Amino acid sequence: MSSMVACSHEESRRLLPWLANGRLNAAERTRVELHVRACPECAREVDMQRRLCDALTEPERVTYAPGPSFRKLMQRIDAAPAPRPAALPLPAARAARLRAAWRPPGLAWAASFVLLSLAGLLAATAYRWSQPLYVTHTEAPVAAPGVLHVAFERSLAVGDVEQLLLSAGARIVEGPDRSGVFGVAPVADGTAPADADARLRLIAARLRAEREVRWVEPLPDRQRSEGASDPLPRRP
């Protein structure tokens, strides 16, 4: 005990309330008491604080009856809905949380519906954007058997087209469509269907040989199988 050092004046002044109410721990109390013995100001201060304790703890003149207050409180408790259980076992608590997650109330349902609608709309738009906006003639169904689709250079005059087709033994039977594609067929001369096919291949070969013809399709069946490596005879 003798090795204890008195606390400073400032520290003492801050700890005096608990010296007065007896709630300092043993070490603090010894240090503060050492200072108080040597400091008249702190000694007066601790006397003042003891009077304060005495005044505030002196027996009450009023007697408080807790009974009526407690009955009021119990009425309030009985009227209120039961509080939640103090502690659920862990699995039960987890299951309750899961159930709660699957039961979104009111606004949460509405928000879920809006989100799902938006997701559907987004998916439909994404699918539409992934589709090509053009149509290929190679994949288009052939309008009629025995018809070649031909695209001429756009600068070619009508008379030149006419001349070119006459020299190839063909005539226009369709078009032109929006892409400038014509449907051409052999000039009718009463040949049998097998020969008609051969004529179609001949016309295709003639037309492909012309610089003013950009492309011809479809190829006659035999040529299509023979020239599979170059099915679309385009000119440079």
Place this chain on the structure above:
Amino acid sequence: MAMAHGDMADGATHSGGSAARELELIERVAQRDRRAFEELYNLYHRRLARFLTRLTRRYELAEEIINDTFWVVWRSAGDFRGDSQPSTWILGIAYRKARNAFRSAARSRARQNLEPPSFPLTSEEPAKETELRDWLSHALGELPVEQRLAVELCYELGHSCEEIATIMGCPVNTVKTRLFHARAKLQKLLPELAGRPADARRKGTQERGS
């Protein structure tokens, strides 16, 4: 230097036995034991009623705060894990309820454009007939609410600095500072506390009034 405040045992948590008993009561309250709840209520009602009536000056309001406090105790006894003393836990709830009640009363006064209630500390009041406790009660009314509560918790209920910090939810240095300022103000308002005669008190109140 041992302190002898006879009534202190009633207020504070000095007895390990009483703390253990209160802990047991709280555990039973968590199981919805009404007898245990009533016993706990009765244990605290007197000290809280005295403490809160002095603060609020209205027993009805003090009773309301007590019942709000024990409403929370009833509903959350199962959450009390014994990390602090039972009295610190219960007084912490009471402190928050009292502080809210004070703030609510202050807002209500502001809405009605009323002055805060004043308590006469004039020289006309006959000093001989008014006991120190009554003067003290009035003087406490002059303190900011946080200082007033710190004074009550320390000098009336006998809590340690750490317990008051837990109850008020603030650092221990804040508690020390609040009490330091409160004491300085009380000494000005109540010269008797500093060992001066009642005449000096009257003089002090006259100065305050001027």
